[in-house]
Amino acid sequence: MRNLLLAFALLATLGCAGPAGKPVQTSVTGDALYRNLGGTEGITRVVDAFLPRVNGDARINGLFLKVDHDDLRHLIIEQLCTATGGPCTYTGRSMQEAHSGLNLTNADFNAFVEDLVAAMDQVKVRKTSQRELLALLAPMRMQIVGQ
Numbered sequence: 001m002r003n004l005l006l007a008f009a010l011l012a013t014l015g016c017a018g019p020a021g022k023p024v025q026t027s028v029t030g031d032a033l034y035r036n037l038g039g040t041e042g043i044t045r046v047v048d049a050f051l052p053r054v055n056g057d058a059r060i061n062g063l064f065l066k067v068d069h070d071d072l073r074h075l076i077i078e079q080l081c082t083a084t085g086g087p088c089t090y091t092g093r094s095m096q097e098a099h100s101g102l103n104l105t106n107a108d109f110n111a112f113v114e115d116l117v118a119a120m121d122q123v124k125v126r127k128t129s130q131r132e133l134l135a136l137l138a139p140m141r142m143q144i145v146g147q
């Protein structure tokens, strides 16, 4: 877990974001990561393991009290599907817009990522796929933290 988070922190400083913080779709990987995660079904399993962890995480769950959880679930599935090269279109707001006014810190971001890694471990996503997914999310940190 520690190595994965370290790699993630490194990628966050090296990465670059797409326009307006939208997920970056890489032509290098095509839809390989989407397929390796088990497609929309596999991504849904990850998100359904992830959101209860966030809701049970006292470090950050206060931020989600007024959030419509079904909407958030749907948008995160859509976003991860799009970012990993799947046949979806993300219909939500940009990361900057969605997190504006929340004043999120790096600690909030790290807690969120820890919950995601734990969820991926829980549903047995391979570490190589975990690293690839975290590498896609890392550049979003700058659109999310401090907005």
Ligand code: HEM
Residues within 6 Å of the ligand: 060, 063, 064, 067, 068, 072, 075, 076, 079, 091, 092, 093, 094, 098, 099, 102, 104, 108, 109, 110, 112, 137, 138, 140, 141, 144
């Ligand atoms: C790479 C990391 C993250 C991703 C991919 C992500 C993704 C998303 C998405 C797709 C939405 C819905 C956008 C919309 O409503 O149109 C959202 C909203 C939200 N996110 Fe994040 N998020 C990330 C990090 C975080 C962190 C670190 C926190 C707090 C600890 C957080 C808290 C929230 C909250 C509270 C909302 C609802 C905002 C509202 O409805 O006003 N997010 N996020």
